[in-house]
Amino acid sequence: MKFYKEHYDVIIMGAGLAGLSAALQLQARGITDILILEKHNLPGGLATSYVRNGIEIEATLHEMMSIGSKEDRLKVGTFFDEMGIDIDWLKVPEAYRFIEKTKKIDITLHSGFETMSNEIDAQYPGWGDKVYDFMNLCNRVYNSMNILSVTPMSKPEMLKKHPDFVKTVGYSAKQVMETYKFPQDIVDILTPYWIYVGNPMSSLPFTIYAFLMADYFRGGSYVCRNFSHEMSMKLQAKVEENGAQIEFRQEVEKILVRNKKVYGVRTKRGDEIFSDYVISAAYPNKVYTQMIEPLSEVPAGAIKMVNARKLSVCPVSVMMVLDGTPEELGIRDYNVFSGDTMDTDKIWENYHTLGPYGYLTSICLNLANPDCTPEGYTQFSITALPLVDPFLDVKETEYHALKRRLASEMIANYEETTGVNIHDHIVEIEVETPVTVAHYVGAWKGSIYGYSHSLDDHAVARLQMKEEDHFIEGLEFAGAHGISGNGMGPAVTNGRAAAKGVLDSRKEQKEDYRLVSGYMKLADMLNRRKGADK
Amino acid sequence: MKIESFLKDVGGASRVTAARREKFRKGSPIPEPEDPIRALSDALHPDKIRFIVTDVRDVSPTSKTWRLRSTDGHIPIFQSGQYVCFHLQIGNSVLNRPYSISSAPFESKCDNPFIEVTIRRNRPYFVPDYFFDHVKVGEVLWGSMPFGTFYYEPLRDSKNVVAIAGGSGITPFVSMAREIAAGWLDVNLTIIYGSVHSSDIVCGRELDEIDRKCDKVKVVHVMSDDPDWQGEKGFVNREIIEKYSGEDTTYMFCGPYAMYTFVEKTMKEMGVPAGKFRKDAIAQPDVSLIPGYPSDKKDEVYTIKVMRGIHEDIIQAAASEPVAVAVERAGIALDTHCRGGECGMCRSQLLEGEIFVSPIGDGRRRMDKELGWFHACSAYPMSDLVIKIPIL
Ligand SMILES: Cc1cc2nc3c(=O)[nH]c(=O)nc-3n(C[C@H](O)[C@H](O)[C@H](O)COP(=O)(O)OP(=O)(O)OC[C@H]3O[C@@H](n4cnc5c(N)ncnc54)[C@H](O)[C@@H]3O)c2cc1C
Ligand code: FES
Numbered sequence: 011m012k013f014y015k016e017h018y019d020v021i022i023m024g025a026g027l028a029g030l031s032a033a034l035q036l037q038a039r040g041i042t043d044i045l046i047l048e049k050h051n052l053p054g055g056l057a058t059s060y061v062r063n064g065i066e067i068e069a070t071l072h073e074m075m076s077i078g079s080k081e082d083r084l085k086v087g088t089f090f091d092e093m094g095i096d097i098d099w100l101k102v103p104e105a106y107r108f109i110e111k112t113k114k115i116d117i118t119l120h121s122g123f124e125t126m127s128n129e130i131d132a133q134y135p136g137w138g139d140k141v142y143d144f145m146n147l148c149n150r151v152y153n154s155m156n157i158l159s160v161t162p163m164s165k166p167e168m169l170k171k172h173p174d175f176v177k178t179v180g181y182s183a184k185q186v187m188e189t190y191k192f193p194q195d196i197v198d199i200l201t202p203y204w205i206y207v208g209n210p211m212s213s214l215p216f217t218i219y220a221f222l223m224a225d226y227f228r229g230g231s232y233v234c235r236n237f238s239h240e241m242s243m244k245l246q247a248k249v250e251e252n253g254a255q256i257e258f259r260q261e262v263e264k265i266l267v268r269n270k271k272v273y274g275v276r277t278k279r280g281d282e283i284f285s286d287y288v289i290s291a292a293y294p295n296k297v298y299t300q301m302i303e304p305l306s307e308v309p310a311g312a313i314k315m316v317n318a319r320k321l322s323v324c325p326v327s328v329m330m331v332l333d334g335t336p337e338e339l340g341i342r343d344y345n346v347f348s349g350d351t352m353d354t355d356k357i358w359e360n361y362h363t364l365g366p367y368g369y370l371t372s373i374c375l376n377l378a379n380p381d382c383t384p385e386g387y388t389q390f391s392i393t394a395l396p397l398v399d400p401f402l403d404v405k406e407t408e409y410h411a412l413k414r415r416l417a418s419e420m421i422a423n424y425e426e427t428t429g430v431n432i433h434d435h436i437v438e439i440e441v442e443t444p445v446t447v448a449h450y451v452g453a454w455k456g457s458i459y460g461y462s463h464s465l466d467d468h469a470v471a472r473l474q475m476k477e478e479d480h481f482i483e484g485l486e487f488a489g490a491h492g493i494s495g496n497g498m499g500p501a502v503t504n505g506r507a508a509a510k511g512v513l514d515s516r517k518e519q520k521e522d523y524r525l526v527s528g529y530m531k532l533a534d535m536l537n538r539r540k541g542a543d544k
Numbered sequence: 545m546k547i548e549s550f551l552k553d554v555g556g557a558s559r560v561t562a563a564r565r566e567k568f569r570k571g572s573p574i575p576e577p578e579d580p581i582r583a584l585s586d587a588l589h590p591d592k593i594r595f596i597v598t599d600v601r602d603v604s605p606t607s608k609t610w611r612l613r614s615t616d617g618h619i620p621i622f623q624s625g626q627y628v629c630f631h632l633q634i635g636n637s638v639l640n641r642p643y644s645i646s647s648a649p650f651e652s653k654c655d656n657p658f659i660e661v662t663i664r665r666n667r668p669y670f671v672p673d674y675f676f677d678h679v680k681v682g683e684v685l686w687g688s689m690p691f692g693t694f695y696y697e698p699l700r701d702s703k704n705v706v707a708i709a710g711g712s713g714i715t716p717f718v719s720m721a722r723e724i725a726a727g728w729l730d731v732n733l734t735i736i737y738g739s740v741h742s743s744d745i746v747c748g749r750e751l752d753e754i755d756r757k758c759d760k761v762k763v764v765h766v767m768s769d770d771p772d773w774q775g776e777k778g779f780v781n782r783e784i785i786e787k788y789s790g791e792d793t794t795y796m797f798c799g800p801y802a803m804y805t806f807v808e809k810t811m812k813e814m815g816v817p818a819g820k821f822r823k824d825a826i827a828q829p830d831v832s833l834i835p836g837y838p839s840d841k842k843d844e845v846y847t848i849k850v851m852r853g854i855h856e857d858i859i860q861a862a863a864s865e866p867v868a869v870a871v872e873r874a875g876i877a878l879d880t881h882c883r884g885g886e887c888g889m890c891r892s893q894l895l896e897g898e899i900f901v902s903p904i905g906d907g908r909r910r911m912d913k914e915l916g917w918f919h920a921c922s923a924y925p926m927s928d929l930v931i932k933i934p935i936l
Contacts (some may be wrong), residue, residue, distance in 0.1 A: 015854065022707070059909055061909060066909055066910055180555060189547055210696075237909070241910040248617055280837075298575070299577035300577050305575075314571030314572065314573055315571060317571040318568045318572075358904055398581060406621055407653060417699055429580075435819065437818045445581055445588065446585075455580070467564055470557050471564035471565075499591060
């Protein structure tokens with residue numbers, strides 16, 4: 011029985027957002043002979059939902075960045091529009107409410123640089139303008155980053171056109187922010203999003219921090235009316251409509267390589283399928299240490315690279331359906347960041363343990379998407395984003411008890427912070443951990459955020475080193491482990507970048523071919539002339 | 545703008561690139577293929593387990609319990625109420641069947657771990673027949689576990705649990721009772737257990753023994769057709785449920801569909817909040833019992849074109865049977881777990897044709913409904929179909 015063609019132009023392993031976006035980008039450039047192999051039985055990877063007793067529950071998406079309003083579409087929103095993918099986006103009502111318990115800071119910020127700086131000014135009179143300036147700096151860096159990631163430029167030109175970007179690249183978020191001499195409270199208020207790119211402010215590149223702040227505060231953030239599964243399904247439908255073959259429940263076990271060149275894959279079932287290009291959702295750590303066949307094809311540099319890089323955070327997320335409307339339960343905020351301290355170095359220390367976790371974010375989906383549950387229920391989650399390290403030693407027999415302890419601590423913490431009673435209203439509850447992630451999407455060590463953004467693994471350096479990070483011809487990576495890093499918006503961008511890798515390499519080959527065939531023609535001509543001369 | 549000095553500021557890009565290069569240069573050249581998180585997730589959810597039957601015993605005139613050990617000695621941790629799914633080949637059919645685990649979780653964690661399943665055959669029936677006639681001691685069975693979300697969740701459920709069971713729906717509560725009796729689970733469990741006649745109570749003797757020995761477990765038998773019975777008689781009803789319920793109770797139900805509809809109505813009447821009533825996945829009943837099923841179609845037979853990758857098969861399908869059954873009968877593998885529409889394991893793509901989706905336990909995602917994805921275990925063909933399923 012034959013389930014596949016012998017050969018495809020491109021094989022994509024993983025139908026997550028990155029893999030699907032890679033396919034769309036290839037198709038937009040005329041490559042349609044694509045096979046997508048997905049391990050799970052549905053598309054989207056982490057961008058998914060599940061159903062409990064008839065209620066659909068969002069698995070991950072809190073806030074999607076880079077979408078923007080219809081009038082001011084940002085990068086990912088524009089890409090979806092161009093690809094003809096029509097997602098029912100709902101704007102998240104506020105950026106966040108931030109509660110710092112020790113210093114008793116309690117403030118709610120909305121998107122719009124002016125709006126949020128006024129909101130800060132109202133509590134800290136006189137500081138609004140400076141916050142506004144700071145946000146504009148973030149925005150300039152954001153714009154530059156978007157341009158420079160696709161348009162290479164000489165250094166002098168870059169300095170001329172993108173001075174703020176160039177001058178801040180080498181510094182941490184903390185270093186740049188210090189030049190504004192904000193009172194500590196304001197620094198704290200501007201910090202909460204840091205965890206979405208997980209690294210303390212003292213080692214988080216300002217570039218990344220600025221990107222995040224500008225994107226979220228400029229256009230606000232969005233969720234899909236029919237959960238992130240809507241986005242995944244609509245991407246999949248379009249990719250299939252454009253002619254790709256997608257097969258679910260197909261885990262790729264081996265990537266076949268000969269002379270440092272990819273020539274196909276083998277699935278767990280045992281199918282061998284051939285292609286000169288493979289785009290991998292699996293982390294480079296897994297690909298270079300387990301999947302390349304034979305492993306002797308893996309250059310030492312690739313191993314050194316994956317060993318040197320640090321993984322970013324992983325999730326502990328308590329997802330619940332509560333009985334009662336948000337109003338009845340007293341939940342007023344879509345998104346609350348809270349903790350006893352906003353010293354990110356201290357939080358980082360706490361995140362290197364198995365809890366109790368102090369710094370939490372909570373999401374009440376109904377406040378952005380009122381019909382996400384049947385009438386009278388609320389969909390609510392509390393999340394901490396620790397490092398995977400403390401989870402590495404967890405035993406099978408301890409796992410369930412650990413999940414329950416973490417969840418009950420997180421619920422108690424939220425209740426104490428906000429005065430809302432959660433535990434008496436739980437109808438459904440699931441606790442997601444790195445182990446859950448490993449189970450569903452197979453991500454390396456349960457990571458969701460790829461490699462940590464740090465001053466020694468800077469996005470700008472990643473971009474500059476693109477060529478030297480590339481070890482096997484025809485093998486590209488599409489996922490949170492890509493240059494742009496984690497999150498659903500960046501996953502789309504990373505997928506497109508992987509497609510570009512394939513496209514560039516095909517172009518090169520075509521040019522090589524043109525060059526070679528040109529020489530051959532020339533030689534032929536000369537030979538003939540020689541013959542004629544005789 | 546200036547951060548430190550002009551020169552240092554503009555040198556940022558070179559600096560971070562040099563730092564990254566240096567970091568990679570220092571990276572260890574020794575491959576590190578271990579991923580303990582994936583290893584833990586694989587231990588918790590192994591792909592397929594090779595079980596061997598080590599004991600079969602009668603637990604009522606119509607039911608038996610099979611004890612299974614895994615040949616590699618490892619059984620994943622489960623919680624009372626979860627089920628195991630067996631992968632069977634019976635004649636031409638390739639199928640999966642879920643069975644609640646009736647042994648206690650602690651018994652799969654000790655030395656010589658095992659699980660047990662209890663199956664009833666009170667009339668000839670396809671898979672139970674196979675178990676009763678063919679699955680003997682020494683037989684190998686392939687299965688996967690654990691599945692299902694029907695278990696006591698301390699983060700949500702009350703310490704006082706009233707379990708309502710009918711017939712073979714007792715199995716998850718046998719597991720729970722054993723776990724409580726052995727001191728591994730701290731719950732006060734009252735089981736209200738409906739049977740037809742006291743001469744045939746599934747696991748009756750074992751439950752009564754636990755009831756006698758353990759003051760946290762109480763078993764109330766209710767006989768629907770046993771005039772001489774000394775205890776509760778008739779069907780399990782509101783009066784009986786209320787009689788055995790204390791303050792702050794979580795109700796858990798497992799039993800046939802007809803009983804479920806009645807118990808669910810009773811729970812509503814009693815004002816039990818949504819979070820305090822849990823039900824196990826319910827297998828799809830005969831189509832005559834499914835609300836909304838177009839009974840004028842039930843004798844129709846259609847053809848289904850089944851696509852797997854670029855391969856196509858044409859199979860026959862009765863309108864009275866779920867699509868999954870037609871596929872299995874044709875010897876085509878399709879993974880199913882709950883077989884009740886809830887878990888989504890059998891998620892398939894409808895490319896052409898009409899189906900009827902049972903409203904019982906419809907667990908489809910909203911976008912799936914809109915874009916034509918369905919759960920094959922609980923959807924019935926209403927015309928010729930073209931569907932796509934995974935290659936297994
Ligand atoms: C609790 C939680 C909340 C989050 N909230 C947000 C948020 O609010 N906003 C946001 O932007 N991001 C959020 N994220 C992060 C975001 O989900 C991820 O960063 C992003 O989805 C990554 O996409 P991806 O395509 O790189 O990877 P994945 O989504 O992991 O997709 C990879 C796919 O590849 C498949 N695959 C892997 N290996 C193989 C193989 N060998 N063969 C075949 N298939 C394979 C997997 O099954 C999977 O489908 C959240 C994550 C979590 C866990
Ligand atoms: S097997 Fe669970 S939904 Fe079909």
